[in-house]
Amino acid sequence: MRRRVLIAAGLLLTGLVGLVVWQVPGPREPVFENRRLTLWLDHHVARSDAIPPYGSPGWKKADEALRHIGTNAIPTLLRMIRAKDPPPVVLKLIEFQRYRWTRINYQYARKRHEEAEYAFRVLGTNGVSAVPELIRIYEKAVSPSSQSCAAEALGHIGHGAQAALPALLQNFHHTNDYVRLDAVSAVLHIGGDPNIVVPALKGMLKDKKSEVRFNAVAGLRSFGAGARSAIPELLDALQDQDQHVKENVEDVLWGHVPEKIAKPLVVEESSPIVVGGTTVGFSHGGRRIALRNDGSYMDTIYTDVIGDEHTKRGNYTLNTEKTYLVLKPEGGTSQELFRVDYDGQQYWVPETDRDRITQPSESWLRQSSIKVVP
Numbered sequence: 001m002r003r004r005v006l007i008a009a010g011l012l013l014t015g016l017v018g019l020v021v022w023q024v025p026g027p028r029e030p031v032f033e034n035r036r037l038t039l040w041l042d043h044h045v046a047r048s049d050a051i052p053p054y055g056s057p058g059w060k061k062a063d064e065a066l067r068h069i070g071t072n073a074i075p076t077l078l079r080m081i082r083a084k085d086p087p088p089v090v091l092k093l094i095e096f097q098r099y100r101w102t103r104i105n106y107q108y109a110r111k112r113h114e115e116a117e118y119a120f121r122v123l124g125t126n127g128v129s130a131v132p133e134l135i136r137i138y139e140k141a142v143s144p145s146s147q148s149c150a151a152e153a154l155g156h157i158g159h160g161a162q163a164a165l166p167a168l169l170q171n172f173h174h175t176n177d178y179v180r181l182d183a184v185s186a187v188l189h190i191g192g193d194p195n196i197v198v199p200a201l202k203g204m205l206k207d208k209k210s211e212v213r214f215n216a217v218a219g220l221r222s223f224g225a226g227a228r229s230a231i232p233e234l235l236d237a238l239q240d241q242d243q244h245v246k247e248n249v250e251d252v253l254w255g256h257v258p259e260k261i262a263k264p265l266v267v268e269e270s271s272p273i274v275v276g277g278t279t280v281g282f283s284h285g286g287r288r289i290a291l292r293n294d295g296s297y298m299d300t301i302y303t304d305v306i307g308d309e310h311t312k313r314g315n316y317t318l319n320t321e322k323t324y325l326v327l328k329p330e331g332g333t334s335q336e337l338f339r340v341d342y343d344g345q346q347y348w349v350p351e352t353d354r355d356r357i358t359q360p361s362e363s364w365l366r367q368s369s370i371k372v373v374p
Contacts, residue, residue, distance in 0.1 A: 080116035120153035128160035155186035194226035
C-alpha cells in the first residue's frame with residue numbers, strides 16, 4: 001500500500017514539475033496597452049466560439065491590438081504555431097479538476113495554433129518574413145494541428161510564400177485527407193509557376209475528398225489563361241457527383257470554352273474598346289454571356305487592353321420562340337435584348353437598335369453587339 005502511495009506521489013510530483021517547466025514563458029512578447037500579445041490573442045479567432053464574442057467591441061479591441069503590434073508579433077506567432085502539448089502524464093494532471101489549487105491556466109497547443117493562424121490572416125502579405133520558419137514547422141509536423149495552421153498561415157501570406165510550394169506539393173498525395181486539403185488550399189492562395197502548379201492541381205480533380213477537388217478547381221481558376229492545359233481534365237470533371245464542385249468547374253470553363261457549358265451569346269473576338277466615348281482600338285477580348293439551363297447566367301467583360309475582367313451573375317428569361325431575352329443581374333437593373341437575324345448572323349440588341357443593326361452603314365454596331373457564336 002505504501003509503495004503505491006509513493007508511486008502515485010512520485011507521478012504527481014513529476015507531473016507538477018513537468019507542468020511548471022512547460023509553463024515557463026518564452027522570450028519577451030510585444031505589448032499593447034500594458035497587455036501581452038498572447039493575452040490579447042487568447043480565444044481571439046474569427047469564429048462563434050471567440051472570447052470576447054466575434055465582432056463585439058472587446059473582440060475588435062483585440063484585433064486593434066494585433067494590427068497595432070503588426071510584424072513585431074511574428075516571433076511570438078511562430079512559437080505559438082510550433083507549440084506542442086506536454087507528455088500524457090502531465091495532460092492527465094491538467095484534466096484532473098483543471099488543478100484550480102495550482103493556479104495554472106494551461107492553454108492547449110491546438111488553441112494556440114488556431115490563434116496564431118488567425119493572426120497571420122490579419123498580417124496577410126506582411127507576414128512574409130515568417131515564411132522560412134513556417135516551412136520548417138510545416139515539414140516537421142509536430143502535430144496535425146500545427147502542420148495545418150502552418151499551411152494556412154503560408155496561404156494567408158500568398159504570393160510571397162512560393163518558397164513553400166515544394167513542401168506543399170509533396171503532400172498533394174498524402175494519405176491523410178486533411179493534409180491534402182490543407183496543402184491544396186494553401187497553394188490556391190499562393191499561386192506560382194503555372195507550368196509546375198497547374199499540372200499538380202489537375203491531378204487533384206479526381207481526389208476522393210470533394211473539398212480537395214473544389215479547391216483544386218478554384219486554384220485553376222486563379223491562373224486564368226495559364227490553366228488552359230487543364231481544359232480536358234475540367235471537361236471530365238463536369239461529371240463530378242458533388243454539385244458545388246460541378247458548378248465551380250462550369251464557372252472556370254465558361255472563361256475558356258463557353259460553348260461546352262451552356263448556350264453562349266458572345267461578342268466577337270476583335271470587338272472595339274471604347275473608353276470615355278473614345279475608341280482606343282481593338283482587343284482580343286470582348287463580352288461573353290453564358291446562359292445555363294437552370295435559368296442563371298454569367299456576364300463577363302474581358303480585354304487585354306484594359307487588363308482586367310469583370311463578371312456579373314444573375315437570372316434570365318427567354319421566350320418560347322427564343323426571340324426575347326431578359327437579363328436580371330444580381331443587385332442591378334434588368335436588360336431586355338431582342339433577336340435580330342441579319343446576313344446569316346444572329347444578334348441580340350436593345351429595342352432601340354432592332355432596326356439600326358440591319359442597315360448596311362451600321363457595321364460598327366454589328367461589330368460591337370452581342371451575337372451567338374457558331
